[in-house]
Amino acid sequence: MNFTLTIDGQSVTAAESFPVLNPATEEVVAQCPAASAEQVEQAVAAAKRAFKSWKKTSREERNELIRKMGHTIEAHADELTRLITLEQGKPLANAREQEVLASVMWCHTVTEFDLPVKILEDTETHRSELHHRPLGVVAGITPWNYPLNTAVWKIIPALATGNTVVIKPSPYTPLATLRLGEIIKDIFPAGVVNIIAGGNEVGQMLSEHQDVNKITLTGSVPTGKKVMASAAMSNLKRVTLELGGNDPAIVMPDVDVASIIQPLFWFAFLNTGQVCIAIKRLYVHEDIYDAVCHGLVEYAKYIKVGDGLEEGSLLGPVQNGMQFEKVKAFAETVEKEGGRFLCGGKAEEGKGYFMPVSIAVDLNDDATLVKEEPFGPLLPILKFSDVEDAIERANDSNMGLGASVWCKDEAKAAEIAVQIEAGSVWINHHMAKKPTAPFGGMKESGIGVENSELGLAEFTNVQVIGYTKTTNATAEVQDA
Numbered sequence: 001m002n003f004t005l006t007i008d009g010q011s012v013t014a015a016e017s018f019p020v021l022n023p024a025t026e027e028v029v030a031q032c033p034a035a036s037a038e039q040v041e042q043a044v045a046a047a048k049r050a051f052k053s054w055k056k057t058s059r060e061e062r063n064e065l066i067r068k069m070g071h072t073i074e075a076h077a078d079e080l081t082r083l084i085t086l087e088q089g090k091p092l093a094n095a096r097e098q099e100v101l102a103s104v105m106w107c108h109t110v111t112e113f114d115l116p117v118k119i120l121e122d123t124e125t126h127r128s129e130l131h132h133r134p135l136g137v138v139a140g141i142t143p144w145n146y147p148l149n150t151a152v153w154k155i156i157p158a159l160a161t162g163n164t165v166v167i168k169p170s171p172y173t174p175l176a177t178l179r180l181g182e183i184i185k186d187i188f189p190a191g192v193v194n195i196i197a198g199g200n201e202v203g204q205m206l207s208e209h210q211d212v213n214k215i216t217l218t219g220s221v222p223t224g225k226k227v228m229a230s231a232a233m234s235n236l237k238r239v240t241l242e243l244g245g246n247d248p249a250i251v252m253p254d255v256d257v258a259s260i261i262q263p264l265f266w267f268a269f270l271n272t273g274q275v276c277i278a279i280k281r282l283y284v285h286e287d288i289y290d291a292v293c294h295g296l297v298e299y300a301k302y303i304k305v306g307d308g309l310e311e312g313s314l315l316g317p318v319q320n321g322m323q324f325e326k327v328k329a330f331a332e333t334v335e336k337e338g339g340r341f342l343c344g345g346k347a348e349e350g351k352g353y354f355m356p357v358s359i360a361v362d363l364n365d366d367a368t369l370v371k372e373e374p375f376g377p378l379l380p381i382l383k384f385s386d387v388e389d390a391i392e393r394a395n396d397s398n399m400g401l402g403a404s405v406w407c408k409d410e411a412k413a414a415e416i417a418v419q420i421e422a423g424s425v426w427i428n429h430h431m432a433k434k435p436t437a438p439f440g441g442m443k444e445s446g447i448g449v450e451n452s453e454l455g456l457a458e459f460t461n462v463q464v465i466g467y468t469k470t471t472n473a474t475a476e477v478q479d480a
């Protein structure tokens with residue numbers, strides 16, 4: 001398989017390349033072209049040139065092309081699905097549903113959001129209007145857990161609001177995003193969508209670039225801090241940072257245990273736990289603690305962890321060798337810090353980055369697995385007796401992305417939910433990310449939001465146009 005960069009409407013090769021591995025086999029899927037510094041410059045320059053005319057197109061013209069992009073992704077669903085499984089590891093069904101078809105749905109839904117002109121004042125003497133203007137060149141930097149979806153979440157709101165884009169995927173999973181560039185490049189005028197691959201240094205170049213007006217990053221907290229510093233020190237570019245999470249879930253004693261086992265399991269282990277908004281700390285009331293632990297461990301026995309291409313695999317490998325080492329190191333802390341595994345805890349021998357579903361108990365609140373985000377299939381279950389105490393423990397984190405409350409009594413659940421410091425709190429659910437709901441983190445989980453009209457507005461500058469209706473404007477200025 002050959003892949004190209006998309007720069008200024010052209011498919012281009014690169015002098016250098018790097019291998020992309022299949023995490024299930026550690027075999028090379030393909031060589032990925034690595035953009036040179038000159039090609040990064042060319043991509044930004046193309047986006048800057050294209051912005052001059054793209055910003056003048058109507059919203060309806062842009063929407064039409066975005067919908068076309070949705071249809072094109074759908075037409076290539078089989079190929080993109082397979083590519084995602086090969087490079088990312090997730091099972092085919094998940095790649096199709098959660099990345100490819102979700103991207104299609106997002107393309108159609110975002111076109112329905114609008115940022116109409118708002119009349120702020122309209123009196124006999126004055127009228128003022130609030131407009132949204134595009135920013136210019138937007139650089140989107142994406143992680144390796146949902147490569148295609150995350151790229152699409154950045155491309156469409158940026159384009160819909162009249163910006164042009166340069167996308168840089170993670171070096172671990174660049175292929176589906178490069179393929180996306182190849183299949184959509186003829187839909188848009190040259191330079192409107194540019195896709196370049198490379199290492200972290202390419203992300204840094206974009207963050208520091210004087211002609212990039214906004215960075216939208218999905219990644220880790222340390223990378224977010226670096227990007228924000230580069231953005232500030234270059235041209236004060238706008239940032240939206242979707243960063244890490246250490247989501248707590250609080251399970252109250254009135255729940256029907258049998259009915260929540262499956263959802264709790266999947267909200268913790270989907271995508272092998274490599275989801276920013278996976279449940280990463282499970283606080284369970286002491287009355288039902290043993291039943292919940294038992295239910296999760298029993299359910300885990302039916303879950304096949306394997307190559308995402310294989311029939312029956314429900315969870316894939318950890319996505320890359322670096323992350324695999326990190327997950328193993330997290331697992332090693334459990335017994336050292338007084339905990340024990342009810343299941344899993346030890347990586348599989350042999351080829352591929354396979355870690356079984358691992359559920360740990362008896363850990364203190366200051367244990368590594370509780371304090372930090374493992375981003376893998378490791379879940380600590382923690383006991384509580386007093387809900388106020390559980391809320392305090394849930395909030396004792398530098399992160400605040402998602403959270404959930406599991407409780408039959410909805411009024412009680414709502415009372416708990418509003419006290420949790422997280423950008424999204426779901427009741428009797430988790431991970432319900434929707435195009436209509438603003439998504440973002442509190443504390444170090446990020447800055448700004450994606451999705452909905454609020455997310456769209458983040459790709460714009462606010463501009464107020466003020467009219468003076470009196471014939472005596474000069475006198476007014478003097479009065480002031």
Ligand code: NAD
Nearest residue numbers: 142143144169170200203204219220223242243244245276
């Ligand atoms: P990462 O921060 O290592 O990398 C993310 C992207 O940033 C990659 O494309 C990388 O090349 C680039 N990058 C790295 N250093 C850079 C720099 N100095 N300047 C500019 N770009 C740079 O993250 P990852 O390991 O790919 O992803 C896992 C993390 O992402 C986890 O912490 C997870 O919680 C988080 N995440 C957050 C969300 C969200 O929506 N909040 C979603 C998915 C993943």
